[in-house]
Amino acid sequence: MNTGLQGHKGRKNPFYKSVSFAANGIYMALKTERNVRIHAVISVLVLIAGWILNLTQIEWLFIFLSIGVTISLELVNSALERAVDLATEEYHLLAKQAKDMAAGAVLFFSFISIIIGLVIFVPRLMELIWT
């Protein structure tokens, strides 16, 4: 009986294999999902800006948290889109709600990330301009 703890072929996968499946998931999302790529590019630009502006430890923590949560939500959203498409090819109100709510989670946290970015970067840029 498959208890749900076993891998695809009935055996529990070794840890390194689970990590490699997860890394493949990130690679597939980057390859196939435009929004994941956009967030990845923005994240790299924010990291470069943070490095140039010499952020404090606490500012870096907020930046890494924002990037991490946003990209993680993008991955979960992409996974849910695929699961819904696998479940039905027909139009279904629940399918629409599931996809739109998952997309809403990404949008919601993106707004929070923008606010965090503004709170951190605007004073730094003002400092640069006025000094």
Ligand SMILES: Nc1ncnc2c1ncn2[C@@H]1O[C@H](COP(=O)(O)OP(=O)(O)OP(=O)(O)O)[C@@H](O)[C@H]1O
């Ligand atoms: N099976 C379905 N039944 C009802 N509505 C659906 C279904 N599949 C998708 N939708 C809705 O159609 C719209 C477009 O969804 P779709 O998955 O094609 O792309 P998307 O949400 O723009 O995301 P992405 O661009 O990342 O693929 C969304 O509002 C979604 O909720």
